[in-house]
Amino acid sequence: xxxxxxxxxxxxxxxxxxxxxxxxxxxxxxxxxxxxxxxxxxxxxxxxxxxxxxxxxxxxxxxxxxxxxxxxxxxxxxxxxxxxxxxxxxxxxxxxxxxxxxxxxxxxxxxxxxxxxxxxxxxxxxxxxxxxxxxxxxxxxxxxxxxxxxxxxxxxxxxxxxxxxxxxxxxxxxxxxxxxxxxxxxxxxxxxxxxxxxxxxxxxxxxxxxxxxxxxxxxxxxxxxxxxxxxxxxxxxxxxxxxxxxxxxxxxxxxxxxxxxxxxxxxxxxxxxxxxxxxxxxxxxxxxxxxxxxxxxxxxxxxxxxxxxxxxxxxxxxxxxxxxxxx
Amino acid sequence: xxxxxxxxxxxxxxxxxxxxxxxxxxxxxxxxxxxxxxxxxxxxxxxxxxxxxxxxxxxxxxxxxxxxxxxxxxxxxxxxxxxxxxxxxxxxxxxxxxxxxxxxxxxxxxxxxxxxxxxxxxxxxxxxxxx
Numbered sequence: 001x002x003x004x005x006x007x008x009x010x011x012x013x014x015x016x017x018x019x020x021x022x023x024x025x026x027x028x029x030x031x032x033x034x035x036x037x038x039x040x041x042x043x044x045x046x047x048x049x050x051x052x053x054x055x056x057x058x059x060x061x062x063x064x065x066x067x068x069x070x071x072x073x074x075x076x077x078x079x080x081x082x083x084x085x086x087x088x089x090x091x092x093x094x095x096x097x098x099x100x101x102x103x104x105x106x107x108x109x110x111x112x113x114x115x116x117x118x119x120x121x122x123x124x125x126x127x128x129x130x131x132x133x134x135x136x137x138x139x140x141x142x143x144x145x146x147x148x149x150x151x152x153x154x155x156x157x158x159x160x161x162x163x164x165x166x167x168x169x170x171x172x173x174x175x176x177x178x179x180x181x182x183x184x185x186x187x188x189x190x191x192x193x194x195x196x197x198x199x200x201x202x203x204x205x206x207x208x209x210x211x212x213x214x215x216x217x218x219x220x221x222x223x224x225x226x227x228x229x230x231x232x233x234x235x236x237x238x239x240x241x242x243x244x245x246x247x248x249x250x251x252x253x254x255x256x257x258x259x260x261x262x263x264x265x266x267x268x269x270x271x272x273x274x275x276x277x278x279x280x281x282x283x284x285x286x287x288x289x290x291x292x293x294x295x296x297x298x299x300x301x302x303x304x305x306x307x308x309x310x311x312x313x314x315x316x317x318x319x320x321x322x323x324x325x326x327x
Numbered sequence: 328x329x330x331x332x333x334x335x336x337x338x339x340x341x342x343x344x345x346x347x348x349x350x351x352x353x354x355x356x357x358x359x360x361x362x363x364x365x366x367x368x369x370x371x372x373x374x375x376x377x378x379x380x381x382x383x384x385x386x387x388x389x390x391x392x393x394x395x396x397x398x399x400x401x402x403x404x405x406x407x408x409x410x411x412x413x414x415x416x417x418x419x420x421x422x423x424x425x426x427x428x429x430x431x432x433x434x435x436x437x438x439x440x441x442x443x444x445x446x447x448x449x450x451x452x453x454x455x456x457x458x
Contacts, residue, residue, distance in 0.1 A: 226422050226424075
């Protein structure tokens with residue numbers, strides 16, 4: 001996702017995937033695979049909100065939608081706003097889901113104009129307070145995993161978000177039961193083998209990192225910006241050894257040059273140092289496999305590393321195959 | 328206890344931060360290296376305990392701060408003409424960063440420079456809203 005680019009970008013998180021306008025970026029995320037919330041903004045305001053949780057399969061979708069519509073009406077009443085809700089809006093067929101789409105539009109407040117602080121800027125999870133806001137919402141239940149997702153695309157009064165919403169909703173995918181899960185945010189787009197769960201994520205200056213784990217292996221996927229500036233100062237391997245010193249500490253790593261998709265790249269294989277092996281007899285089968293490469297068109301360094309007692313090489317190769325760098 | 332009440336700092340919104348214009352400190356000596364990097368000669372802080380340490384010989388008069396190539400290019404643009412928003416979009420387009428990423432990097436970098444007294448951040452007074 002390159003700044004200033006037009007078109008759509010991919011967001012993949014906790015088994016969900018969708019496309020969104022490229023200038024919307026992840027701004028808020030919390031929760032787990034089971035139950036979570038995330039939001040994307042366009043630099044000015046929240047544009048897309050997603051929240052999901054498991055709901056009893058017996059509970060009909062109709063009831064869930066009614067509940068959501070009531071919540072919208074109640075929130076509008078609380079803010080003394082008129083709200084127009086239109087249910088059963090048409091969108092392209094979503095395979096694998098039970099779903100309904102509805103839209104709402106708030107009118108001019110009945111009593112006075114709310115101050116900016118009162119219109120939800122401080123609380124992006126409740127956009128309804130804004131007098132100039134309309135929204136398209138999708139309530140969908142995945143037939144495989146049973147999770148129910150609420151997607152909300154927020155627009156303006158003079159710019160209904162229907163066009164974006166249709167595209168976003170139509171691209172919704174759930175990766176439950178598939179061989180891999182696609183994760184994507186801030187220009188990092190990778191397919192992670194099924195069974196790995198997110199352990200941690202971080203966005204620091206120029207660095208986006210996702211850490212996954214199954215019981216035997218930990219998988220680190222990293223995308224680092226300003227690659228050219230970094231590589232002007234030091235070699236790629238030396239840079240990585242300084243950045244990932246904690247991860248590499250228990251290992252003796254042997255590096256070799258290995259290009260990846262015509263990019264300059266390196267592969268590292270790590271064996272546990274003798275003293276660590278003596279200290280931890282049961283983890284003697286622990287290994288490390290690292291691949292790093294520099295994608296020149298994107299000016300980014302990508303790192304995929306797996307550490308554990310599983311087949312780390314296979315995990316790294318699978319993740320690498322599904323890694324998207326330049327298009 | 329009104330006399331002990333500290334004056335509240337002005338509240339600055341995100342929009343105001345974006346419209347802020349960073350200005351280089353003209354009192355700081357600057358050296359340009361051939362590779363485009365900028366070195367700044369920072370005088371030590373003039374507070375009593377640092378002055379005391381300096382008398383005991385523990386603190387040098389100046390400290391050299393070398394900015395890397397990216398940091399140097401940002402430093403050059405801190406001329407009071409460009410806003411933080413301009414700097415973010417320039418950084419993003421030049422180094423193929425996403426908007427959010429460029430914003431995070433730029434804001435934390437400028438904050439560091441401001442804390443060291445290397446740049447000042449000019450906010451239009453009419454934009455400031457006191458609590």
